[in-house]
Amino acid sequence: MIRPVCRDTVLLSKPAEKATNADLQTARDLSETLLANAQRCVGMAANMIGVPKSIIAILPPGTKMPLVMLNPQIIAKSGEYDAEEGCLSLPGERPAKRYRVITVKWQDMSMRPQKRKFEGYTAQIIQHEIDHCQGILI
Ligand SMILES: [Zn+2]
Structure with a gap:
């Protein structure tokens, strides 16, 4: 189900709770909502x-199906740089500190643990969405 996008910065500033298999419908809704906004958005957090749960959905460049991560965590990062980012929930572009290469641990839609290294723009999207899970806005 496609859901409306929350722009309430008080709600968006609250850290999300751990996601469980009771949250898989939310994960599917997030994925559908991201696809519905794909022309102006490459990632969303729950x-x-x-829904204040630790779930993100991203659309890496050149892909058509969102990659959904439950409880994503960055376990290694390198290559700090200054980025300028926009956010579907916020007006304008703002500065952010990002890392070029990150290693992420998460659970997939079957609650199986996953671990992978990401670089460049995909890594940047993931960092932005994990910040959302922690209540951090750019
Ligand atoms: Zn955002």
Whole structure:
């Protein structure tokens, strides 16, 4: 189900709770909502559809199906740089500190643990969405 996008910065500033298999419907809704906004958005976190759980969905460049991560965590990072980013929930572009290469641990839609290294723009999207899960806005 496509959900409305939350722009309430008070709600968006609250850290999300751990996601469980009871949250898989939210994960599917997040994925559908991201696809519905794909022309102006490459990633979303569950609190952007009003659910304060640690779930993100991203659309890496050149892909058509969102990659959904439950409880994503960055376990290694390198290559700090200054980025300028926009956010579907916020007006304008703002500065952010990012890392070029990150290693992420998460659970997939079957609650199986996953671990992968990401670089460049995909890594940047993931960092932005994990910040949302921690209540951090750019
Ligand atoms: Zn955002």
